[in-house]
Amino acid sequence: xxxxxxxxxxxxxxxxxxxxxxxxxxxxxxxxxxxxxxxxxxxxxxxxxxxxxxxxxxxxxxxxxxxxxxxxxxxxxxxxxxxxxxxxxxxxxxxxxxxxxxxxxxxxxxxxxxxxxxxxxxxxxxxxxxxxxxxxxxxxxxxxxxxxxxxxxxxxxxxxxxxxxxxxxxxxxxxxxxxxxxxxxxxxxxxxxxxxxxxxxxxxxxxxxxxxxxxxxxxxxxxxxxxxxxxxxxxxxxxxxxxxxxxxxxxxxxxxxxxxxxxxxxxxxxxxxxxxxxxxxxxxxxxxxxxxxxxxxxxxxxxxxxxxxxxxxxxxxxxxxxxxxxxxxxxxxxxxxxxxxxxxxxxxxxxxxxxxxxxxxxxxxxxxxxxxxxxxxxx
Ligand code: T4K
Numbered sequence: 001x002x003x004x005x006x007x008x009x010x011x012x013x014x015x016x017x018x019x020x021x022x023x024x025x026x027x028x029x030x031x032x033x034x035x036x037x038x039x040x041x042x043x044x045x046x047x048x049x050x051x052x053x054x055x056x057x058x059x060x061x062x063x064x065x066x067x068x069x070x071x072x073x074x075x076x077x078x079x080x081x082x083x084x085x086x087x088x089x090x091x092x093x094x095x096x097x098x099x100x101x102x103x104x105x106x107x108x109x110x111x112x113x114x115x116x117x118x119x120x121x122x123x124x125x126x127x128x129x130x131x132x133x134x135x136x137x138x139x140x141x142x143x144x145x146x147x148x149x150x151x152x153x154x155x156x157x158x159x160x161x162x163x164x165x166x167x168x169x170x171x172x173x174x175x176x177x178x179x180x181x182x183x184x185x186x187x188x189x190x191x192x193x194x195x196x197x198x199x200x201x202x203x204x205x206x207x208x209x210x211x212x213x214x215x216x217x218x219x220x221x222x223x224x225x226x227x228x229x230x231x232x233x234x235x236x237x238x239x240x241x242x243x244x245x246x247x248x249x250x251x252x253x254x255x256x257x258x259x260x261x262x263x264x265x266x267x268x269x270x271x272x273x274x275x276x277x278x279x280x281x282x283x284x285x286x287x288x289x290x291x292x293x294x295x296x297x298x299x300x301x302x303x304x305x306x307x308x309x310x311x312x313x314x315x316x317x318x319x320x321x322x323x324x325x326x327x328x329x330x331x332x333x334x335x336x337x338x339x340x341x342x343x344x345x346x347x348x349x350x351x352x353x354x355x356x357x358x359x360x361x362x363x364x365x366x367x368x369x370x371x372x373x374x375x376x377x378x379x
Contacts, residue, residue: 004311009362011315013355014186015250017242025238034234037214041237045192048244053164053182054172055199059209060237064161064183064196066230068094070212071179071198072131074205075155079126084114085323085334086342087133091159092322095131103127104323104333108141109341112274112349116144122333123148129155134163134173135318136351137283138276142168142176149177157181160199164190165251167281174199184240189254189284190247192240195232251284253356257363261287261352264367268374270296286317287354289370290345297375300350306373312353312366319346 025041032040042060050058061067072081072094081095085104095102106118114132130149132140140158149156156177160166164182166173174180184195198209208225211218216227232240265271270292276282293299300316307314321342323334336343352366 006311008311008313009353009358009366010313011351011353012187013357014191015189015243015246015356017239017246021245022239022242025241026235029234029238032234036231036233038231039234039237041234041241042232045232045237045240045244046197048241049197050199052244053174053199054167055174055201057200057203057206059198059206059213060232061196061198061213061230062232062236063194063230064181064185065090065094066213066228067183067196067198068157068159068181069097070209070228070230071157071181072098072100072129073212074198074200074209075129075157075178077128077155077157079128080124081129081131082114082119082122082127083131084133084135084342085321085339086112086135086318086345087159087322088161088318089322089325090161091131091133092325092328096327100128101126102322102328102331102333104328104331104339104342106339107342107345109345110274111138111141111277112136112345113138113140114145115341116141116148119145120148123152123154127152127154129157130177131157131159132177133159133161134166134283136274136286136288137163137166138274139163139166139168139173139176139280142173146176161185161188161196162285163283164188164285165247165281166283169279170281172199175201178202179205184236189250190240191243192232192236195236195240250356254284254287254354255282257354257356257358257360258282258287260360260363261367264364265289265370268296268371270294270374271370287352288317289350289352290348291350292348295375296373298373300348303350303370303373306369307366310365310369312362312369314353314366315351316346316349317351319349321346
């Protein structure tokens with residue numbers, strides 16, 4: 001094993017708010033002696049998140065995955081739901097835990113999100129909904145997907161785990177589809193230790209969603225549906241409040257890093273940096289590159305290993321595809337020949353270290369390692 005002289009450079013580091021400020025806030029929690037079940041920190045954070053995401057309705061959760069499970073329950077989806085295989089396991093698992101068969105559709109080769117034409121091809125009598133993912137904060141083709149859903153009488157859920165700051169023409173990404181889920185895991189730009197939320201336009205969903213995350217309890221002696229425990233507690237919410245104070249500054253720092261990466265990697269043949277569509281606001285969540293082996297000179301895995309040998313822990317989000325997991329690969333929609341773009345993209349992507357504290361020297365070092373592997377540019 002190689003001995004490294006310095007600490008690993010991780011793909012991300014969580015935002016750590018000022019400890020004294022957090023302690024002051026926690027003093028309020030201690031004084032109230034109220035730790036969960038809709039406390040003051042939770043309730044006030046819910047309002048702040050609603051304003052921040054510029055949406056009409058929000059429910060906070062203990063993590064993003066349980067929020068997604070409940071989003072599916074809240075819309076009473078059943079049978080089959082069409083989804084992308086290019087995602088984190090939670091997206092597909094959330095369907096399975098609801099006894100729904102995931103039906104994989106292919107992705108668009110540029111945006112890496114669900115391809116609406118592919119979605120249309122796999123709609124059947126059993127289809128009840130579409131579950132898209134705004135992967136890396138890049139929005140799905142929400143206009144097309146919402147349109148298909150309306151025509152076919154389907155519901156739409158967006159996994160917006162990576163998309164806290166994403167907007168389309170100034171409209172918060174949580175306003176599309178029926179329900180959107182955001183993750184507040186520490187690896188996310190905005191976090192609450194663990195946590196997440198659902199956003200939705202229909203205010204009538206709020207009572208149902210909030211009951212579902214609290215065991216279905218309506219009053220002391222009344223349980224009206226089989227709910228679960230998905231509540232965000234006061235310690236999470238207190239942390240979330242303080243992280244919210246420093247999110248804007250973090251985004252600015254990340255954008256400087258993005259600019260440096262873009263400058264230092266701009267002329268590498270076979271390496272592309274995905275571009276956002278017109279009017280789309282950058283979520284600041286990930287910095288991803290795509291390696292086309294035939295032009296670059298070696299494949300994505302070679303780059304991954306070269307970085308690793310120098311203690312740079314870039315990540316292959318999202319390889320393998322969820323359709324290739326042993327639990328899903330026998331589904332008829334999981335056949336690789338049906339998902340050519342997803343397979344191509346999963347073989348090309350690499351998330352490079354991306355967080356505000358990442359020193360400029362480290363960015364340069366990472367870029368040098370990558371450039372040294374690339375085929376020399378022919379003039
Ligand atoms: N949908 C999508 C599309 C998602 O990407 C996710 C989560 C979800 C749904 C589910 O939302 P949650 O239920 O998680 O709220 C990480 C995160 O755990 C996961 O939340 C995230 N997506 C996924 C993309 O990344 P891993 O398995 O890569 O985590 P891990 O432990 O390898 O950490 C990643 C890096 O972050 C490491 O380099 C270490 C660093 N790190 C991590 C933690 C937890 C820190 O520096 N400090 C920390 O506290 O999944």
